[in-house]
Amino acid sequence: MPTRVVERVTDCEWSSRAVRLIEADARRSADTHLLKVDLPDWAARGDGIDLYLKDESTHPTGSLKHRLARSLFLYALCNGWIREQTTVIEASSGSTAVSEAYFAKLIGVPFIAVMVTGTSPAKTRLIEAQGGICHFVDSPSEIYTVAQRLEAELGGHFIDQFTMAERATDWRGNNNIAESVFAQLAEERHPVPEWIVVGAGTGGTSATFGRYIRYRRHDTRLCVVDVENSVFLPAYESGDGTLTSDTASRIEGIGRPRVEPSFVSQVIDAMVPVPDAASVAAMRFLSDRLGRRVGGSTGTNFWGVCTLIGEMVEKGRSGSIVSLLCDSGDRYDHTYFNDEWVDERKLDLGPPTAALEEFFATGVWV
Template sequence: MTGTRIVEHLTDRAWTADAVRRIDADARRSADTHLLKVDLPEWSRAPAGGIDLYLKDESTHPTGSLKHRLARSLFLYALCNGWIRQGTTVIEASSGSTAVSEAYFAKLIGVPFVAVMVEGTSPRKTQLIEAEGGMCHFVGSPSEIYSVAQRLETELNGHFIDQFTMAERATDWRGNNNIAESVFEQMSGEPHPVPEWIVVGAGTGGTSATFGRYLRYQRHDTRLAVVDVENSVFLPAYEAGDGSLTSATASRIEGIGRPRVEPSFVSQVIDRMVGVPDSASVAAARFLSARLGRRVGGSTGTNFWGACTLITEMVATGRAGSVVTLLCDSGDRYDHTYFNDDWVAAERLDLEPPTAVLTDFFETGTWRD
């Protein structure tokens, strides 16, 4: 006897291989999202070479938002780590676009999905999740969603996919058709192929981490600006260098802004943060929607406002180049909020001053905030 001891935990690799194949096939079918060029007025030609603004249109994903990329990465990461197996119930603490996209991928590979969300979440969101085969589990307070998701993971012998912790590590920031690589490939034939600025918001922090790491890995001179909204602690934490800050109030701009600094928020890769009032986010979403002839969501308005402030600086200093930001999702999801005058009034948001700022900006190229 040699004392050799063998312990095995054999799993059904064939099922996992088929699940990964299904997700890869879905990505090939949907191809990539569009890069839209926004028409800027004549003043944008003043710096030699001009200034160009682009929107990476993530609303063209099958589930209609930027979160489709994140959900795909989270599922592949969990599958390849052996956390999701045949029959595993996937649980998420989310009532927004991430849960919609995750429900889509759970249905694609044939596993149950539960979204833990706060009571009073809009029926439109629950309908989208349920339309993809997901189930909604309601809790009384936002502070409960994480603990309840963890409890359900234990009770159901499932997997809490945890977007807020896993977002920055699930995405391959070196490439593999992540959003940063896609932007630079699509920009390669443009007048200014290496942008002066990339502008994104932060919800989990995964998108900003991906862009920031990719810019360093590829040795691009592009700088990364992250916009933040009211009641979010990302900007105050960035300013103070204190990741323990919290807020008692949730963000009104869906998809971005958090009451705590999420584990996926990597502040060290961010060159600048810009605080955007909620009234400016909503006004900018409406203003941009009118110019594009299609509605965009509130987080896209936040991105657009931040991009315009940077373009103003470039005009003032005579610096040519390009700015790229994200069209995160369609404004059609927000008929009851950002595009509803009664909701705006109830929230005491005055849209006239920021609308005047944007109107003046497009007329003159100056910023009178």
């Protein structure tokens, strides 16, 4: 009896071209800088403490999420989920959608971002400038179901950063962010950092760093900072992955109202809770130190960094700490850098600002 061959009509030529376009774009893009931040004289005692920030704001779309978006598109293309004319849909608070709109435009497919009303207008404009469409919802819990509904209605692909982030990136190497950081530190006096400090949005960045550290057998520990209204820290403490929150994070890009599938808690060594007022105060303080504006999530990272450096000083330890400069503060003129916006939300920046000033003056972290 003859064997029947069942074939599916595919658009391999188009997919091959799309992958080539994304890879060519990556080759045109240089790696991001690892900035060394000047610390006060007390950090030079003994073998010293060094602080570095991986400046992800220099990507073509201006944020850390550019790496993730590239990985998500390549993953979906190579799985056959995005084809010619496929509408790509994402549930995003902003920066991921900005980067995904860029890649959608690059390969010529439509893009829709499902976002919570009140997302930074600057981010909305950036998405639309790339040809993307912004679809707003009132509640943060709606973004997932609305994205799934649009996927079904349009026959599109919900790219789903919150599920796919930890699997779309090759954490063993291939120039991921962890491999890049360790390569850039190779000639420094403390080439293997004591701590790496990141926030959790999807969980993909912390998963990549945590897995890479273990794979390369480094002694580095991973700290994840978490913000108000986020359930990552309570889930980490309790082990309950079903926790949810009805309130969205005020610090865009990090903190989630549910434990996202890409959040791999087992690779995290410590977590630090950061009040929103501390995130904003630290963002402004660091912006003044660097002479350039950084975003709110970078402020959250910096507060966690200061916490750990304070602990190192207290214990007489030396070494390096690495964190991320996630995006530029220019996107937040109307929010974190706007005093009226801060006052309306009753964020008292006085105490955390005083704590940072005292820390930089004395090396004592309270």
